[in-house]
Amino acid sequence: MMQDDSSLAPLPASIGFALRRAQAAVGDDFAARFNGEAIRPGQFAALQLIKQAPGVRQSQVSAALGIKRTNLVPLLDELEQRGLAQRRPVPDDRRAAALYLTDAGHATLARLDALAQAHEARFAARLGPNEHAALLGLLARLADPAFDTA
Amino acid sequence: MMQDDSSLAPLPASIGFALRRAQAAVGDDFAARFNGEAIRPGQFAALQLIKQAPGVRQSQVSAALGIKRTNLVPLLDELEQRGLAQRRPVPDDRRAAALYLTDAGHATLARLDALAQAHEARFAARLGPNEHAALLGLLARLADPAFDTA
DNA sequence: TATTGTTATACTCTATAACTATA
DNA sequence: TATAGTTATAGAGTATAACAATA
Numbered sequence: 001m002m003q004d005d006s007s008l009a010p011l012p013a014s015i016g017f018a019l020r021r022a023q024a025a026v027g028d029d030f031a032a033r034f035n036g037e038a039i040r041p042g043q044f045a046a047l048q049l050i051k052q053a054p055g056v057r058q059s060q061v062s063a064a065l066g067i068k069r070t071n072l073v074p075l076l077d078e079l080e081q082r083g084l085a086q087r088r089p090v091p092d093d094r095r096a097a098a099l100y101l102t103d104a105g106h107a108t109l110a111r112l113d114a115l116a117q118a119h120e121a122r123f124a125a126r127l128g129p130n131e132h133a134a135l136l137g138l139l140a141r142l143a144d145p146a147f148d149t150a
Numbered sequence: 151m152m153q154d155d156s157s158l159a160p161l162p163a164s165i166g167f168a169l170r171r172a173q174a175a176v177g178d179d180f181a182a183r184f185n186g187e188a189i190r191p192g193q194f195a196a197l198q199l200i201k202q203a204p205g206v207r208q209s210q211v212s213a214a215l216g217i218k219r220t221n222l223v224p225l226l227d228e229l230e231q232r233g234l235a236q237r238r239p240v241p242d243d244r245r246a247a248a249l250y251l252t253d254a255g256h257a258t259l260a261r262l263d264a265l266a267q268a269h270e271a272r273f274a275a276r277l278g279p280n281e282h283a284a285l286l287g288l289l290a291r292l293a294d295p296a297f298d299t300a
Numbered sequence: 301t302a303t304t305g306t307t308a309t310a311c312t313c314t315a316t317a318a319c320t321a322t323a
Numbered sequence: 324t325a326t327a328g329t330t331a332t333a334g335a336g337t338a339t340a341a342c343a344a345t346a
Contacts, residue, residue, distance in 0.1 A: 022293045
């Protein structure tokens with residue numbers, strides 16, 4: 001038997017909790033649309049970044065994505081094993097690896113970009129264009145490193 | 151030597167990525183303020199919920215927090231072991247467990263609520279009261295289950 | 301038959317420390 | 324000395340399957 005579920009007033013206005021619930025909804029939609037592609041959000045973002053800046057170094061990608069460079073290693077290993085991206089040596093700095101998409105990577109990313117666009121459009125439509133833009137602006141201000149987190 | 155870091159234009163406007171970065175910033179501030187309390191966000195939210203609805207069932211709490219009831223079990227085990235919350239039998243339904251705060255739980259939560267208030271105020275101040283409220287409204291609309299995620 | 305709480309388990313994401321080879 | 328990439332490892336958070344007790 002179904003219990004009355006109206007219960008339980010929401011938690012006191014909390015940015016953290018509101019972000020969590022929103023991200024769950026957005027993440028669920030992402031997963032539903034990318035179902036069958038076997039690409040996770042971090043991998044998709046890495047592919048986008050590499051396409052946009054061919055030859056980018058791993059440390060730049062990890063900084064841009066907000067993940068530790070140590071955790072980027074297996075992510076790239078998988079993209080490389082699947083033939084979507086490549087690591088190439090950098091003549092100027094033999095410690096570094098420069099990242100490039102393969103032809104297959106470009107083709108795959110084109111397909112994924114279409115999925116992502118539909119995903120984004122779903123929520124843009126839900127909010128309307130003005131509020132969609134406003135939301136992105138507000139979220140960027142939350143993440144603005146101009147304020148120290150200490 | 152520090153590399154020019156201005157590089158790498160941001161990813162194409164993406165709600166998912168913007169949420170991720172915002173949540174990282176907010177989560178970092180939460181962690182900094184709750185440092186030494188050894189309370190994670192989920193535990194804190196559970197304590198708030200139990201205080202607000204004494205006698206609430208585990209399944210209600212897990213639904214309200216958006217976590218599986220299976221994952222609530224160890225979370226509550228820890229709160230109970232630390233003497234902050236209690237599971238009590240429900241006369242009407244001998245399968246269920248009703249949740250209550252202990253006196254220590256109330257005292258601890260009062261202290262934590264003050265920390266959380268300062269945490270929330272930090273970001274409210276960063277946005278201003280109108281935009282803070284607007285953000286909470288927009289995030290709630292993203293999470294609104296009135297739209298199916300399929 | 302369905303629900304409540306539980307156990308066991310696995311997968312992903314994240315974090316730290318330590319290593320190598322270069323700079 | 325510091326940096327780029329790497330390895331190993333540990334900790335959270337989350338997911339599914341299956342079970343006992345009860346409804």
